[in-house]
Amino acid sequence: MKRGILRNGFALLAFAVLVAPVPSEARIESATVVVEGMACPFCAFGIEKRLKKVGGVGSIEVNLGAGSAALTASDEDSIDVSNIPEAIRKAGFTPGTIEVTAVGTISAEDGERPLLEVSGIDQELLLVNLSDGIERKSAEFAANGVEVRVIGVLHLHLEELPGLEAAKIEAVE
Amino acid sequence: MFDRMAKGSLEMTEERGGRASSGEFPAVVMVWFGVLLAVAGTGFAASITFSTALPVTKGQGIVRIQSKFLEFGADSSPLDRDLTVRVVPVVGAWGVTQKLALFGIAPIFDKNLRVSTALGRRTRSVSGLGDVTVLARYTAVQRDRRGKTLRFAPFLGVDVPTGDDDATDALGRLPQPLQLGSGSWDYNLGAIVTRQTLDWQVDSSLSYKVNSEANDFEFGDEARFDFSYQKRLRPRELGGGVPRFVYGVLESNLLWHGRNEAAGRVDLDSGGTTWYLAPGIQYVRRRLVLEGAIQIPVLQDLNGAALESDFIGTLSARANF
Secondary structure, eight states: OHHHHHHHHHHHHHHHHHHSOEEEEEEEEEEEEEEETOOSHHHHHHHHHHHTTSTTEEEEEEETTTTEEEEEEOTTOOOOGGGHHHHHHHTTSEEEEEEEEEEEEOOOOTTSOOOOOOTTOOOEEEEOSOOHHHHHHHHHHHHHTOEEEEEEEEEOOSSSSOEEEEEEEEEOO | OHHHHHHHHHHHHHHTTOOOOOOOOTHHHHHHHHHHHHHHOSSSSOOSSSOOOOOOOBTOEEEEEEEEEEEEEOOOSTTOOEEEEEEEEEEEEEESSSSEEEEEEEEEEEEEEEEEETTEEEEEEEEEEOOEEEEEEEOOEEEEEBTEEEEEEEEEEEEEOOSOSOOEETTEEOOGGGSSOOSSOEEEEEEEEEEEESSEEEEEEEEEEEOOEETTEEOOOEEEEEEEEEEEEEOSSOOSSOOOEEEEEEEEEEEEEOOOEETTEEOTTOOEEEEEEEEEEEEEOSSEEEEEEEEEEEEEEESTTOOEEEEEEEEEEEEEO
16 A cells, blocks of 8 residues: 555656656756758858857867767856857857757755756756656656756757756766 | 950040040959959858858958959950959958848959050059948848758948049059049949858859949949859768868859940940859868869950950958958
């Protein structure tokens, strides 16, 4: 009986993680953005110039063949991903998919939205469209307060906070 | 431009009391070339002899310096005219917004016109800054996909009469078409379509220039249709990062010039149509583009006895900052 209640409670928690997006505050270590319209080497300079102005960016690696730019955060900084699309537009191109790697702790307190806290960094992400496996792992990590690394596609057009469609989640060693 | 060159001969002939011949000197057209070349340098592997629709990044500057050599001859008249023009258009471009770019073009000329006279072969020369062009280009249509883009950009510009339009030499005042500047405010407008992929690029431009009167002289209006095809030759396969590109280029320039007016009279021997084909090559790096092309006239249907173009050679360097 007691075991059944626990199992049901865990299932409800997992369901809540899936249905209600999970806000988190995280450090974004890296981001790879698709730059639509970039088709020659001379384009790359303007894109790099604009992306360097995005907060927290330490280095940029443009891949012309892949049509993307990979951003890595400077030490202890978090990339301000919300400014990436505008930087691409100012360079004269169209931003595509943004894949990020974010580090933080998913917490789910009673009745409150789970919060990931990283000292000195104020950036929050909602975990959305989670698969069953990712959903279960998220719930476990939230319950145990484990620091996790999440890799997924960013969604910046949600009503509240930016969303992260996690494709991979693992505990930080 | 070729009829303008001949126009120079016309005025020289008149100064010597001879019968007025035809033609004009390509001074103003040189500036026009400068304009078009300027717009081409917008941060991309662009056409060499005219404009592209691709953007200048907001807050980004581009400097483009070209060296052009033009030669005209094949004069069947007793004057046996022979003209060489060297022009260095210095171009600055700035991205005001993500769609609006401003260009400034300052052409520096060195013109030498040689003619046969009763006293032997004479040369009339002039050099210095020509008319500065200010131009605005707006990217009105933009369709981007990964590794490719389609752009459409109209542009509007004005030639400011900064060049000396009253130069003289030992023979007196230089013919108006030989002057560094036209003395008039001239206006140009046009539109450019660019399709660019990682493997090739096509640019096509249609433009028109309205010339106005100054010094009792008015150059005929000008229209041109340009097309450029650029094919990536190196590297054959794209790896990671930003490799250096080498493009093979083939361009086409169809130019029409209206007849000039001098002292209120239409010069029936000025104006005409010329079609150039221009093979070229481009070396493109992240911050630098080096390029060269030779425009070869394959068709010249000129009014009257205007001088024909032999060729136009162009070397160019562009840099981002």
